[in-house]
Every structure is written in structure tokens, then in C-alpha cells.
Amino acid sequence: MLSYWKNGIQNSLCGILLMSLVLVGCRDRNAKKEPGSENVSTMKEQAENTDFTLALLNALFYEEDFESSLKSELQLSKQQISGLKEAASTAVEKLSEEDEPSSKSFKESIKQATTEIVRILGDQKAAQFFHFITARYADEKNTLPLEPNHIPEDTRIIVNAPAFRMDIFQQGKLIKTYNIAIGYPEFPLPTGIRKATNIIFNPTWTPPDEPWVKGKVSPGEKVPAGSKLNPLGPIKIPIGMPSLIHGGKDVSKLGAFASHGCVGLTDLQVQDFTKFLSQVSGSPISAEKIAAYENKDTKTETVKLKQPVLVELRYETIVAEDGSLHIFRDVYERGTNTIENATRVLDKYNIKLESLSEQERRSLTEALEEMNQDARGNKIAGSDDPGSASAGDSAEERAADRENRKDKGQVTRKVIGQKEIVVTISALKGKGYPLPVAYNTGK
Incomplete structure (x- = not known):
């Protein structure tokens, strides 16, 4: 949803689609x-x-x-x-x-x-x-790491959109992982480094004058905290410009598209996340205190974190993890599932593509090709090849299907086909980005 701003303070819900640091690509700074x-x-x-x-x-x-x-x-x-x-x-x-x-x-x-x-x-x-x-x-002080699959040495939150995954690192150690909902491809979660400075309990919502409100509430009319019509859930954490991490999502939305540019969690997840976020910021809030805030669900309260926590929004579709490469669907159509990018990831661990076994190379090539599709199953990189314009259909059939659905304009709700393929690479054993820790799947 789009956010209104009043007197420089965020006043509504997550849905504003934000400018990412990818925009730096508009110009050599x-x-x-x-x-x-x-x-x-x-x-x-x-x-x-x-x-x-x-x-x-x-x-x-x-x-x-x-x-x-x-x-x-x-x-x-x-x-x-x-x-x-x-x-x-x-x-x-x-x-x-x-x-x-x-x-x-x-x-x-x-x-x-x-x-x-x-x-x-x-x-x-x-x-x-x-x-x-x-x-x-653009914020030149806070830019994404240049190397792939970077493991931070400091305290920060890392969100990898195509993996539908959010991690909490404390002084370089992964302590918690969440399965999340992300922005629709039409309203993608941005990339870049942001900061979490406040936790807002029982947030209100001011609905924008946009089609998705659909008459449920009046645009501009504040929806109080605790209302069933308030989509933010019990807690929201602004992460800059003005994206949010917030609750209010059904568990069925996790691992799927469910927002206009934000990180979505269930109510139970966002309560758990709040406990860990406050802990790593040096201003711990107990589960009992969180429950006490929520018992007063009509009263909005803001808690300032003692130390701001960096929030790193990534878009990595090729991730090394202990003996394998995880190839994720390129849901935002950024053309990232290429052999060149896979080679960059392998090079980080001093593994040459040529040194892989024939089976490993074949499996990797097939996985990249299969995952080189957007959420709707359309081919991305290499789409100039007439035969690669679709997943399963011919180029002519795909073109006809698009023409039939032209101008309908509904947001993309789910990924067609597999979201992830895991390719075993023996030389990666014991190497790579950390496996999930205390994985909160929302279930």
C-alpha cells in the first residue's frame, strides 16, 4: 500500500513502492x-x-x-x-x-x-x-556489498527477496531466520541498506486513495489500531523511505507475494522478530512486555531502539550453502540467473567452473535455465531466442495469451512452477552462506 507522509513522519501502511539503490544505476555517481x-x-x-x-x-x-x-x-x-x-x-x-x-x-x-x-x-x-x-x-554511505553471498561481521538484518528469507545477524553470527512475504513483482521490495530505529506497537493506518482499498474504508480516514480493517497487524518497523517490516499476514502468504514493497510477517512472527530486534539493538523488550503492549491494542506506542540496526535488502538468486548452490526463481525479472553470476559465486570460494564434474556443470546449467523465468513463467535473460519466450508454451502461444489478457493489470500473486532448485557441488562442502537458524516458518 502507498504511504502518506505528514510533517515528515510516516503515517500509514507499508505499501509505498520505494526507490532502491538500484536507482544508482541511472548514472555513474x-x-x-x-x-x-x-x-x-x-x-x-x-x-x-x-x-x-x-x-x-x-x-x-x-x-x-x-x-x-x-x-x-x-x-x-x-x-x-x-x-x-x-x-x-x-x-x-x-x-x-x-x-x-x-x-x-x-x-x-x-x-x-x-x-x-x-x-x-x-x-x-x-x-x-x-x-x-x-x-x-541514493545513500553513498550505505551501499550493498560488492561480493556475492556476503556474510556480515556486524549486527544487521538481511532480507533476500527471491529466497523469501530474512536473517538476523548479531556481531557476525546468524541467530534467527524467518520465512517472509515480499512485494508483488509490480511493486517489488527494493534493494539497498536501510536502518531500523523504532518499533511501533499497535500502528494506525491511513488508507490511500488507490484501487486496492476498494471501498472497504474511506481514503484518508485513519483506521485505528486493533481494527480488523487495519492490515499492518500489531507491530510495524519502519526501515526507511518508508518501507516497513510488519505483521498482519496470513501464514499462507509467507513465501509468496503479499505487499506493495514491504516485508510481511504473521502476527506471531512479528512479535518474535521484535523480541530479537530489540535484543540486538541493545534495548531488549521481553515477550511479556510485547504482550502487554498488544493488550492495549487501541493505543499506539513507539519504542526507540538504543542503537539503530542496519537492514540490508538483497536480491540474490544464486546462493552457496554448505555443499550446494541454491538457484531461486528470478521473480523480479532482473536477469540474474546466468552462468556469469554463478561463476562469480563459485570464484568467491576459489572454485573454478571448469573444475566441476560433468554432472555438476550439467545440473547447474539446467537449473539456471529453469530458474531463468519470472514469477509468471516467462523467460528472462536470453529471451531474444524465439523458442525461449515461455515456460512450457511456444513463443506464439505465450504472445497470444498475453494479448488475450492485455490491460487486465492484476498484480501477480504467486510463482508459477518451482521457486528453487538445489544443485549439489561437492567442492562447496562446509562453505557458503549460513544455513537457516531457528527457522521461523510461521507455522
Whole structure:
């Protein structure tokens, strides 16, 4: 759901689709060029390598100073801003949460956003717009590790979206793992490093004026804590810009898509997570105290953590774990399941691809090919091959199916096919990212 902001304080639910550090890809931060000086084709290519969609643009207009910044910093006219608002709002209005899957891929949504922004603003202003977004949301102090499957030495939360997994590390030691729900592919969980600074018990919710509210409540009318119509559950933890980790999810949603850009847990999970988060922050809250807060479920209370805890949002579809490579479905269509990326992971452990047995190489190649599909079963990297446009269907059949479902616009609710394939690699025995610890599956 989209979040409203009032007086700089988060006032509603998780659903805002946030800008990730992937947006840094819009521009080389060390480049000397003036904003807007790039070749427009280069700008389009860079923009299409980001996570920027019209749904995200619609969310950004909920930020209190976003529109005024477009006027003051980019000198956009009222007509240009109105054009951006209309394009973003129209795109969001076509999305719903019905059972039928979306007919538009995430990459198509990104290209649509780029095309519309160039159409509305023109080449130069569009380039300046993407520079503005990068400068506004990138944090050079908190960037993701460059090496794959990095194991932290400090205290932090690590969320790996395609694995539907969240880990708590304390001084480099994994102490707890959770099975989670993540954002729909149309509203993906961002990547980057954030911070958890507060735990909010019994949060209220201010519903946005968006299609998914569907008349259950009035947009802008605060839904009190404890209400059955409040989707946030008993606890929310803001993790910056303004994504959340929060409860309120049914156990059936774990390991699935269930939010507009947040990490979702069941109520019991978020209570457990709160206990561990407060512990590693140096300000422990007992299970009894958590229960006491929730007994007053109509009273919202905020507890400030003694030490902020880093929250690292990753997107890794190839993960080494004690004797195997786990290949996860590329649910957000980022083209990550390639032999080049698998080689990078192996190289980290001083294992050369050529040194694998013939069976290991064959199994790895087959797993990458099988997992090189988005959540809807569409081929991703290498999709220029006419025969690889679908999972099970011919390219013509897939194209016809998309045309039949064109403009329906429902969000993607589930992964078609396998979510994960495990490939045994003997040389990885005893190496890799830690196995889950005290795994909380929500069941």
C-alpha cells in the first residue's frame, strides 16, 4: 500500500513502492557530466536498468515535498507535473489484487515509465529527472556489498527477496531466520541498506486513495489500531523511505507475494522478530512486555531502539550453502540467473567452473535455465531466442495469451512452477552462506 507522509513522519501502511539503490544505476555517481547532457538513447538504456515504474512515481507524489522539489530543482511547469501525475495515476488505477495474474511484465512496466517520462518532459528534462531521483534517494554511505553471498561481521538484518528469507545477524553470527512475504513483482521490495530505529506497537493506518482499498474504508480516514480493517497487524518497523517490516499476514502468504514493497510477517512472527530486534539493538523488550503492549491494542506506542540496526535488502538468486548452490526463481525479472553470476559465486570460494564434474556443470546449467523465468513463467535473460519466450508454451502461444489478457493489470500473486532448485557441488562442502537458524516458518 502507498504511504502518506505528514510533517515528515510516516503515517500509514507499508505499501509505498520505494526507490532502491538500484536507482544508482541511472548514472555513474563519479561522472563529471552535467545533468541532461547524455545522449538520450543512453539515458533511456540507463533508466530501463532501474526499478523505476509509474507505480513508483505515483507513490513519490505522496511525499510532502516531492512536487515542490520538481518545481524548484528541475523547473518543471505545472503542465509537466500534471502530465506526470496523470500518467502515474492512470497506471496505478489499472492494477488490482484480484486472482488473475498481471499481463504486463515488470520490465515492460519499467520501459513504459521511461517512455512516458520522455514523452511528457522531453529528452533533456527526462534525463535531469532521473538524475534528480538518483541524487534524492541514493545513500553513498550505505551501499550493498560488492561480493556475492556476503556474510556480515556486524549486527544487521538481511532480507533476500527471491529466497523469501530474512536473517538476523548479531556481531557476525546468524541467530534467527524467518520465512517472509515480499512485494508483488509490480511493486517489488527494493534493494539497498536501510536502518531500523523504532518499533511501533499497535500502528494506525491511513488508507490511500488507490484501487486496492476498494471501498472497504474511506481514503484518508485513519483506521485505528486493533481494527480488523487495519492490515499492518500489531507491530510495524519502519526501515526507511518508508518501507516497513510488519505483521498482519496470513501464514499462507509467507513465501509468496503479499505487499506493495514491504516485508510481511504473521502476527506471531512479528512479535518474535521484535523480541530479537530489540535484543540486538541493545534495548531488549521481553515477550511479556510485547504482550502487554498488544493488550492495549487501541493505543499506539513507539519504542526507540538504543542503537539503530542496519537492514540490508538483497536480491540474490544464486546462493552457496554448505555443499550446494541454491538457484531461486528470478521473480523480479532482473536477469540474474546466468552462468556469469554463478561463476562469480563459485570464484568467491576459489572454485573454478571448469573444475566441476560433468554432472555438476550439467545440473547447474539446467537449473539456471529453469530458474531463468519470472514469477509468471516467462523467460528472462536470453529471451531474444524465439523458442525461449515461455515456460512450457511456444513463443506464439505465450504472445497470444498475453494479448488475450492485455490491460487486465492484476498484480501477480504467486510463482508459477518451482521457486528453487538445489544443485549439489561437492567442492562447496562446509562453505557458503549460513544455513537457516531457528527457522521461523510461521507455522
